[in-house]
Amino acid sequence: MKYSLYFAPTSKDVPSEAEIISHKLMIRSGMIKQSSAGIYSWLPLGFNVLKKIEHIVRKEQEKAGAVELLMPTMQSADLWIKSGRYDDYGKEMLRIQDRSSRQMLYGPTNEELITEIFRSYINSYKDLPKNLFHIQWKFRDELRPRFGVMRGREFLMKDNYSFDLTFEEAKKSYNNMYRCYLKTFLKLGLTPIVLRAESGAIGGNLSHEFQILAKTGESTLYYDKELENIDPSKANIEKLQDYYAAVDDQHNPSECPINEKQLKISKGIEVGHIFYFGTKYSEKLSALVQTSDGKNVPVEMGSYGIGVSRLVGAIIEAFHDSKGIIWPDQVAPFYVSILNLNTKDLKCNQESEKMYSNLCNINIETLYDDRDIAAGSKFSDHDLIGIPYKIIIGPRDIKEGRVEIENRKTGKKNKLSIEEALNYIIKKSKDSQKL
Numbered sequence: 001m002k003y004s005l006y007f008a009p010t011s012k013d014v015p016s017e018a019e020i021i022s023h024k025l026m027i028r029s030g031m032i033k034q035s036s037a038g039i040y041s042w043l044p045l046g047f048n049v050l051k052k053i054e055h056i057v058r059k060e061q062e063k064a065g066a067v068e069l070l071m072p073t074m075q076s077a078d079l080w081i082k083s084g085r086y087d088d089y090g091k092e093m094l095r096i097q098d099r100s101s102r103q104m105l106y107g108p109t110n111e112e113l114i115t116e117i118f119r120s121y122i123n124s125y126k127d128l129p130k131n132l133f134h135i136q137w138k139f140r141d142e143l144r145p146r147f148g149v150m151r152g153r154e155f156l157m158k159d160n161y162s163f164d165l166t167f168e169e170a171k172k173s174y175n176n177m178y179r180c181y182l183k184t185f186l187k188l189g190l191t192p193i194v195l196r197a198e199s200g201a202i203g204g205n206l207s208h209e210f211q212i213l214a215k216t217g218e219s220t221l222y223y224d225k226e227l228e229n230i231d232p233s234k235a236n237i238e239k240l241q242d243y244y245a246a247v248d249d250q251h252n253p254s255e256c257p258i259n260e261k262q263l264k265i266s267k268g269i270e271v272g273h274i275f276y277f278g279t280k281y282s283e284k285l286s287a288l289v290q291t292s293d294g295k296n297v298p299v300e301m302g303s304y305g306i307g308v309s310r311l312v313g314a315i316i317e318a319f320h321d322s323k324g325i326i327w328p329d330q331v332a333p334f335y336v337s338i339l340n341l342n343t344k345d346l347k348c349n350q351e352s353e354k355m356y357s358n359l360c361n362i363n364i365e366t367l368y369d370d371r372d373i374a375a376g377s378k379f380s381d382h383d384l385i386g387i388p389y390k391i392i393i394g395p396r397d398i399k400e401g402r403v404e405i406e407n408r409k410t411g412k413k414n415k416l417s418i419e420e421a422l423n424y425i426i427k428k429s430k431d432s433q434k435l
């Protein structure tokens with residue numbers, strides 16, 4: 001993509017309502033524009049990252065055996081009245097009346113709808129287990145939408161639902177999703193902190209929250225500080241589950257299994273939540289399946305959610321510096337930028353164009369900054385946007401056939417020949433695809 005044709009309205013100004021760093025950086029880098037409280041337009045850069053995260057989440061769901069479908073955002077109130085949640089949900093639910101005075105709502109979640117779909121088609125143990133997911137916008141009229149996309153009113157969620165015949169089977173589905181979530185967050189470059197969540201009597205301990213560390217997070221976490229040193233690309237899933245972590249009301253110093261020196265207290269933000277709820281909805285909505293001995297029993301269910309749009313903000317909270325965002329390779333909107341430092345220099349233009357078409361030909365996502373603006377502004381824009389590598393093409397070096405590569409994360413610069421630079425980027429991009 002040529003920057004001159006692109007739409008990334010960067011700015012130095014931060015609106016006063018942006019309290020946290022990810023919100024500030026998303027606005028400054030032109031990723032989102034607020035349209036009303038807690039509701040955003042996703043501008044090209046933001047939308048690009050959102051799709052990358054969605055893609056990783058989808059792939060891990062599919063690997064775990066979940067099947068994608070798409071349910072509507074608008075739902076009829078009928079099913080919610082049957083399940084008893086129409087009244088319980090309270091003011092967080094956006095209720096709408098259609099032209100025939102039918103009660104509708106903008107879905108805050110989809111347990112009722114998926115149970116109804118299941119009920120309509122599946123009625124035998126022979127068709128179990130099933131695990132269905134979708135990635136769809138949700139609406140919750142949050143009391144205090146804030147922190148940009150981290151607590152929006154309209155937000156993108158991946159939610160899936162498991163269906164099993166017995167509790168034992170449901171537990172297997174739950175554990176399968178548990179592992180899938182750990183893998184998903186690691187794939188996104190994040191180290192998930194797993195917490196037991198309360199799920200009431202029926203769930204027992206079959207409810208977990210996945211949080212990531214963020215100074216501005218809304219929960220207080222007590223955890224083994226070793227968790228901070230884990231490299232997500234090398235993490236061992238079995239080991240990850242063994243580290244101590246608790247939210248403040250679960251943490252009891254006298255029962256804590258690790259010593260004070262190992263223990264750290266910090267803030268976290270919830271990025272995923274998994275939950276076994278048994279037959280809560282299948283009973284109310286008559287989703288019955290026949291067992292091998294001919295009995296009809298309500299199907300055992302669990303639901304599993306990941307905040308896809310919240311993750312955009314959460315990743316920025318985890319990866320930024322004073323200059324801007326530092327995207328992990330796998331979710332970066334572009335892999336490399338080309339900074340043409342002098343668009344009036346013939347050689348700079350020629351070599352930048354050549355480099356750009358070479359990278360495009362091998363499908364490396366490139367943002368070529370061909371704008372006729374000061375070099376300093378190009379550096380600050382690309383640092384803000386956070387693309388992993390810059391190829392810097394300036395008049396003096398290029399005369400000698402050299403360019404400079406800068407690593408956004410380490411700040412390290414490297415002068416290389418044009419060919420070496422191209423090979424370097426190709427190698428790095430291949431390495432990152434292996435992650």
Ligand code: ATP
Binds near residue numbers: 109273
């Ligand atoms: P929270 O305690 O943060 O309100 P929740 O318990 O209401 O979350 P769930 O119903 O479990 O959330 O939803 C699944 C996931 O959706 C959450 O883990 C979170 O990542 C995301 N999510 C929930 N509410 C919002 C919101 N208002 N804005 C953005 N993402 C959200």
Ligand code: MG
């Ligand atoms: Mg909530």
